[in-house]
Amino acid sequence: MTNPQWTAVDHYFTETIAPADEALTAALADSTAAGLPEIAVAPNQGKLLHLLASIQGARNVLEIGTLGGYSTIWLARALPADGRLITLEYSPAHADVARANIARAGLDKIVEVRTGAALDTLPHLETEGAGPFDLVFIDADKVNNARYVAWALKLSRPGTVIVVDNVVREGRVATPHPDDPAITGTREMFDLIAAEPRLDATALQTVGTKGYDGLLLARVIG
Ligand SMILES: C[S@@+](CC[C@H](N)C(=O)[O-])C[C@H]1O[C@@H](n2cnc3c(N)ncnc32)[C@H](O)[C@@H]1O
Numbered sequence: 001m002t003n004p005q006w007t008a009v010d011h012y013f014t015e016t017i018a019p020a021d022e023a024l025t026a027a028l029a030d031s032t033a034a035g036l037p038e039i040a041v042a043p044n045q046g047k048l049l050h051l052l053a054s055i056q057g058a059r060n061v062l063e064i065g066t067l068g069g070y071s072t073i074w075l076a077r078a079l080p081a082d083g084r085l086i087t088l089e090y091s092p093a094h095a096d097v098a099r100a101n102i103a104r105a106g107l108d109k110i111v112e113v114r115t116g117a118a119l120d121t122l123p124h125l126e127t128e129g130a131g132p133f134d135l136v137f138i139d140a141d142k143v144n145n146a147r148y149v150a151w152a153l154k155l156s157r158p159g160t161v162i163v164v165d166n167v168v169r170e171g172r173v174a175t176p177h178p179d180d181p182a183i184t185g186t187r188e189m190f191d192l193i194a195a196e197p198r199l200d201a202t203a204l205q206t207v208g209t210k211g212y213d214g215l216l217l218a219r220v221i222g
Contacts, residue, residue, distance in 0.1 A: 001170050001212045010042055010208040018047035023105035024073060031068030034097045040067055041139070041165065042209045046074035049137060049163065052217075053078035056161050058134035062125070063087040064118045064148050065140030069098030069111075075137060076107040085111045086130060088118040090140070119144060122151045131155035139165040142182035145189035153198060153220065160220040164189065168205050168214030189216075198222040 014020070020043055032038060041049065053061060053075050059082070061075055066089035076085045085107075089095040095115045102111045114121050118140055125131060136152040138145065145164060152162045164186075167173060172183050173190075193201050193216075201218035 002209075003207065006207040006211075007209050010044055014043040018044045023101070024070065026104060027068055027070050027073055027101035030101060031070065031097055034068070034093070036068050036094055036097060040070035041074075044208070045165075045206075045210070045215075046071055050074045050078045052161060052163065053135050056135050056159075058161075059083045060131070060133050061085040062131075062133040062136045062152070062155065064122075064136070064138045065089070066098045066113055067094055069101040069105075069113070071137065071139065072098060072102060072111060072113075073105045073107060075135070076102070076105075076111050079110055081110070083110050086114060086125065087111065088114050088116070088121050088140070090115070090117050118151075119147060122148075122155075125155060132157035133160060135161045135163070137163045137165070141185075142166060142169075143185035145185045146192045149189050149192055149199075149218070153196070156220040158220055158222055162199075162201075162216075162218040162220070164216040164218075166213050167203055167216045168212065170212045171205075173214075193218060 049071055059080060063072055066072055066087040072087050092115050095113045098113050102108050133155050138148045167186050169183060172178060173186055178184055193199050198220055199218045200221045201216060203214055203216040205214040
């Protein structure tokens with residue numbers, strides 16, 4: 001579902017207050033040239049992630065779902081020089097494109113791209129003591145959204161911010177008995193959050209260049 005007016009407004013916002021630069025533009029262009037799907041966050045959504053990380057004073061960020069590293073660049077630019085961002089990506093091909101994009105953006109000193117299924121690589125983060133993370137951005141295979149939020153909680157501290165992308169999916173999230181595993185996974189995530197006293201959360205519907213979707217925002221409170 002797209003709408004020319006949503007797209008025009010997104011372009012207006014992006015051009016006025018969230019302009020792209022060479023590294024961001026090249027990251028998208030090289031991702032497309034390498035055959036990656038065009039499913040990165042929109043520029044104004046990337047800027048939102050950047051602002052959330054800044055507002056949070058984040059120093060240690062976890063991202064699940066790297067693609068070509070576009071959202072990674074927005075997030076990493078909010079970190080101090082001694083900050084750290086670990087991003088988890090299933091596809092080695094996507095991870096290679098992301099590493100090149102991140103290096104061109106001058107962020108390879110603070111960003112580490114780890115390859116593998118996130119449910120396999122997340123336990124290593126726990127073993128290594130890589131947390132607690134100040135902000136976790138979840139944007140991978142939606143069927144595992146509940147498991148990723150559970151992991152984010154495990155690797156958190158009181159005050160950690162968790163953002164989950166694509167939680168609306170053209171309204172299908174409100175379908176009580178969806179036949180789409182991605183929607184089932186997202187609804188399991190909402191059930192988990194509703195039953196979890198350590199999480200305070202809301203979700204918003206959004207429209208724009210990426211169509212009709214939305215995001216979940218949660219804060220660890222205990
Ligand atoms: C929506 S894209 C991420 C977009 C990126 N966050 C951005 O906005 O630039 C989802 C990514 O998650 C990856 N992915 C899918 N299943 C995964 C898994 N089990 N573990 C880690 N990454 C996975 C996909 O290969 C894809 O690159």
